[in-house]
Amino acid sequence: MRPYEGKNFLLVEHGEDRKRFTLEALRREGVNLFIATSTTPDWLTDYTAPENIIRTDPYNSFRLLADITAYSEFHGIAFDGIGTFTEHTVIQTADTAYACGLPGLDPRAARRSSSNKLLMKKHCREAGIPVARSRVIPCLDRNHLELALRELGTPCVIKPIFGSDSYGVIKIERHSRLDEVSREILNNTRASKQEVFKNFGGTFLLEEYVPGTMISVDGIVSSGNILIAGAVEYVMGPEPHFTQEANYIPARIGVSELDSARTLLVDVIHGLGFDNTGFHCEMRLGPDGPVLIEIAARLPGGPLQLGYLQSTGIDLTREIIHVWLGEKPRFVQSRTRHVLQKAVFPRTAGTIRMAPFDSPCSGGGDGPVWDFKLFASDGEQARTYPEIPRPLYYYALEAATAHELQELSERLESSIAIEVKCPRNAQETSDEQDFHVAPEPQDRQAAHQAFDHTRL
Ligand SMILES: Nc1ncnc2c1ncn2[C@@H]1O[C@H](COP(=O)(O)OP(=O)(O)OP(=O)(O)O)[C@@H](O)[C@H]1O
Numbered sequence: 001m002r003p004y005e006g007k008n009f010l011l012v013e014h015g016e017d018r019k020r021f022t023l024e025a026l027r028r029e030g031v032n033l034f035i036a037t038s039t040t041p042d043w044l045t046d047y048t049a050p051e052n053i054i055r056t057d058p059y060n061s062f063r064l065l066a067d068i069t070a071y072s073e074f075h076g077i078a079f080d081g082i083g084t085f086t087e088h089t090v091i092q093t094a095d096t097a098y099a100c101g102l103p104g105l106d107p108r109a110a111r112r113s114s115s116n117k118l119l120m121k122k123h124c125r126e127a128g129i130p131v132a133r134s135r136v137i138p139c140l141d142r143n144h145l146e147l148a149l150r151e152l153g154t155p156c157v158i159k160p161i162f163g164s165d166s167y168g169v170i171k172i173e174r175h176s177r178l179d180e181v182s183r184e185i186l187n188n189t190r191a192s193k194q195e196v197f198k199n200f201g202g203t204f205l206l207e208e209y210v211p212g213t214m215i216s217v218d219g220i221v222s223s224g225n226i227l228i229a230g231a232v233e234y235v236m237g238p239e240p241h242f243t244q245e246a247n248y249i250p251a252r253i254g255v256s257e258l259d260s261a262r263t264l265l266v267d268v269i270h271g272l273g274f275d276n277t278g279f280h281c282e283m284r285l286g287p288d289g290p291v292l293i294e295i296a297a298r299l300p301g302g303p304l305q306l307g308y309l310q311s312t313g314i315d316l317t318r319e320i321i322h323v324w325l326g327e328k329p330r331f332v333q334s335r336t337r338h339v340l341q342k343a344v345f346p347r348t349a350g351t352i353r354m355a356p357f358d359s360p361c362s363g364g365g366d367g368p369v370w371d372f373k374l375f376a377s378d379g380e381q382a383r384t385y386p387e388i389p390r391p392l393y394y395y396a397l398e399a400a401t402a403h404e405l406q407e408l409s410e411r412l413e414s415s416i417a418i419e420v421k422c423p424r425n426a427q428e429t430s431d432e433q434d435f436h437v438a439p440e441p442q443d444r445q446a447a448h449q450a451f452d453h454t455r456l
């Protein structure tokens, strides 16, 4: 069945290879697909005709709307729906939908999401929602960083005012080397690392560190009605970085924790005014209850939409397409499976050594290993921090119980022999030194010199 045959749908950004499943979902729905994008990978024409690809700057609302209007008028095409699956085009898509009179997220609410973590936090704080205390760092130099650190104390987390995939997000502790931290963050928030950073003005947030299990609550709001698909639990990589290395669906948390997470989510959605959108609400389950980390006004990214489908039978991708085309979404839980999706990362830089092996994923993807991707190749250099790390491989499993899932995961990982050989002289010395809060203004000169040459 192709329910939306003949409908003209405009997708803003394709989301690169890892979001191809969203294009497949749009194809299944039968829409006549148009894509507004700044990049045109070869495979894009597998999903739509070259003349349906609109070259524009989707990071710029003004330009996007002008180009879409001109395209629509010139080709005599009226769009029936518009949407995006990518974080950095949420605002622009909301603006365009609003201007064209199509279903979408209130553009004011779009701006109060993870697209602007400061505005998001401000609104939440005013609505009485627990968020981490924070300070703005208008530009990342030693004065601003020291001042914010003195006010907040350690441990804390520094992050760009917008971003994704934890680019430029680092924990700062007493012994952190501030010059190295700053260098790494500035390196990973450049436009060459992620296109969105071409619009980054250099504002960072410093937040107090919230301990506790990291989860997200995900779903769709439609005409103000909140539908929750479930909660995901994340396994984070080693700090001070924050890579989401693995996720469990459902989250392995108790009923009362889940209840308080859902309550927080509802407060956040109401506080920010989300009306018609997918949402991905990240929180830490702190000692005093859940604390909001951020909420994105889009569906969960990475492989999570597929994870929910496998675990619950709820097809978030399909349901949000229905919302964009003016229909009500329906969440029917038809499965209760335990799912683990995990990217295995190198813990050190070095040369990858591996022998060829058969994919553990059965042909149709219908066994317990329902997805597997190998990124590593023999002889290649493994990439890890301070550069954004690249996984060695990724797998997705499902099982009837959490215990069975764990056993499957251990068996799978022990069957894959990939080693990273460090260069001999790469043994780093870790002569840690405490972070000292910078002296008061009369001693600023000394502090400047200290920052330039050593860790503080
Ligand atoms: N205040 C905090 N306390 C503890 N951990 C935090 C805090 N802020 C961020 N983190 C951790 O850092 C990760 C990334 O932060 P954040 O979500 O704000 O950035 P992001 O770039 O949007 O990342 P992603 O796209 O991976 O979610 C979070 O998943 C969380 O584990």
Ligand SMILES: [Mg+2]
Binding pocket: 282, 294
């Ligand atoms: Mg996040």
